[in-house]
Amino acid sequence: MEWISQYGLFLAKIVTFVVVVAAAVLLVVSVTQRKSGRRGELTLVDLGEQYRNMQEDMQFARLQPAEQKLWHKEQKKKDKAEAKKAKLAVKNGEKEILKPCLYVLSFKGSIDAHEVESLREEVSAILAVAKSGDEVLLKLESPGGMVHGYGLAASQLDRLRKAGIRLTAAVDKVAASGGYMMACVADHIVAAPFAVIGSIGVVAQLPNFHRLLKKNDIDVELHTAGEFKRTLTLFGENTDQGREKFREELNETHQLFKDFVREQRPSLDIDQVATGEHWFGIQAKEKGLIDDIGTSDDLVIAQMKDRDVIGVTYAQRKKLIDRLTGSVAEGADRLLLRWWQRGQKPLV
Numbered sequence: 001m002e003w004i005s006q007y008g009l010f011l012a013k014i015v016t017f018v019v020v021v022a023a024a025v026l027l028v029v030s031v032t033q034r035k036s037g038r039r040g041e042l043t044l045v046d047l048g049e050q051y052r053n054m055q056e057d058m059q060f061a062r063l064q065p066a067e068q069k070l071w072h073k074e075q076k077k078k079d080k081a082e083a084k085k086a087k088l089a090v091k092n093g094e095k096e097i098l099k100p101c102l103y104v105l106s107f108k109g110s111i112d113a114h115e116v117e118s119l120r121e122e123v124s125a126i127l128a129v130a131k132s133g134d135e136v137l138l139k140l141e142s143p144g145g146m147v148h149g150y151g152l153a154a155s156q157l158d159r160l161r162k163a164g165i166r167l168t169a170a171v172d173k174v175a176a177s178g179g180y181m182m183a184c185v186a187d188h189i190v191a192a193p194f195a196v197i198g199s200i201g202v203v204a205q206l207p208n209f210h211r212l213l214k215k216n217d218i219d220v221e222l223h224t225a226g227e228f229k230r231t232l233t234l235f236g237e238n239t240d241q242g243r244e245k246f247r248e249e250l251n252e253t254h255q256l257f258k259d260f261v262r263e264q265r266p267s268l269d270i271d272q273v274a275t276g277e278h279w280f281g282i283q284a285k286e287k288g289l290i291d292d293i294g295t296s297d298d299l300v301i302a303q304m305k306d307r308d309v310i311g312v313t314y315a316q317r318k319k320l321i322d323r324l325t326g327s328v329a330e331g332a333d334r335l336l337l338r339w340w341q342r343g344q345k346p347l348v
Contacts, residue, residue: 105122141175
C-alpha cells in the first residue's frame with residue numbers, strides 16, 4: 001500500500017505544478033494586455049475566401065488521382081499568373097477596383113445582453129471604413145432579457161441605419177422580445193421557417209418570503225424616501241397599491257416597446273402582434289413581423305459573387321476572475337434558454 005500513497009503524492013505534486021504554471025501564464029498574459037491598453041481584439045475573417053477554399057476542397061476530393069495531379073499543376077499556373085498580374089498592376093500604378101463589402105456580425109444574446117459591449121465596437125469599426133454600397137448582415141439569436149441592455153443593442157444597430165448602411169437581420173433560431181427589438185431595426189428581416197419570432201411583451205416576476213419570515217418571527221425593515229421607490233419587495237409585505245404601481249410600470253414599458261416597433265416597421269399591425277405571443281418563421285411572415293423566409297447561410301453565399309464578405313468579431317479582454325467564472329455564467333444562460341424554448345413551444 002505504500003507505493004499507492006507515494007504514487008498519489010506524486011500525482012498531487014504534478015497537479016499542483018501544472019496549476020501554478022497555468023496561473024502564472026494567465027497572470028503574465030493579463031498584465032501584458034493591461035500594459036498594452038487594449039480592451040479587446042478585433043478579428044476580421046474573409047468568409048468568401050473560406051467558402052471558395054471549401055468548395056475547391058470538395059471538388060478536389062471528387063477527382064481521380066490522375067485528375068488531382070493535373071489539377072495541382074493547373075492551380076500552380078493559375079496562382080503564378082495571378083501573382084504576376086497583381087505585381088504588374090502595382091508597378092504600373094493601377095488601383096484595384098474593390099467590390100462593395102458585406103460585413104457579417106453575430107449576436108448571440110444572454111439575459112443581461114452583455115454582448116452589446118462587443119457589438120458597439122464592431123459597429124464602430126464598420127462605420128470607420130464603410131463606403132457607399134456596403135451592407136451589414138446581423139446573424140441574430142436571442143430570447144430577450146433586460147430591457148435596458150437590449151434597448152442599447154437596438155440603438156447600436158440604429159447607428160448603421162442612420163449612417164445609410166443597409167442592415168439585414170437573419171434569425172436562424174430565435175429572436176423574441178428583446179431579440180425582436182433588435183431585429184426590427186433592420187431594413188430587412190429574414191428568418192428560418194421554424195425560428196421563433198415575436199414575443200412583443202414585458203414580464204417580471206419575483207418571489208415573496210414575507211409569510212415564511214413572519215411564521216418564523218423574523219422581521220424585515222425597509223426604509224425608502226419617495227412613495228414608489230420600492231413597489232414590490234422580496235421580504236416585506238406587498239400592498240395592493242404597490243402591485244398596481246408595478247403593473248402600471250410594466251404597461252408603460254410595454255407601450256414604449258410597441259411604439260418602438262411601430263416606428264421601425266410602420267406597416268405592421270402592432271396591436272395584433274404585441275400580445276406577448278410568438279410565432280414560427282412562416283407564421284411571422286404572414287403577420288408582417290419578418291420579410292422573407294431563409295437562413296443566414298443562404299444570404300451569405302448569395303452575396304459572395306458580387307461582394308467581399310467579411311466577418312467582424314470583437315472579443316473583449318476578460319479579467320482573470322471572469323475567465324474562471326465565465327463558463328458557469330454561459331452554462332446558466334444556455335439552461336435558461338432551453339427552459340424558455342421548452343416552455344414556450346412544443347418539442348419536435
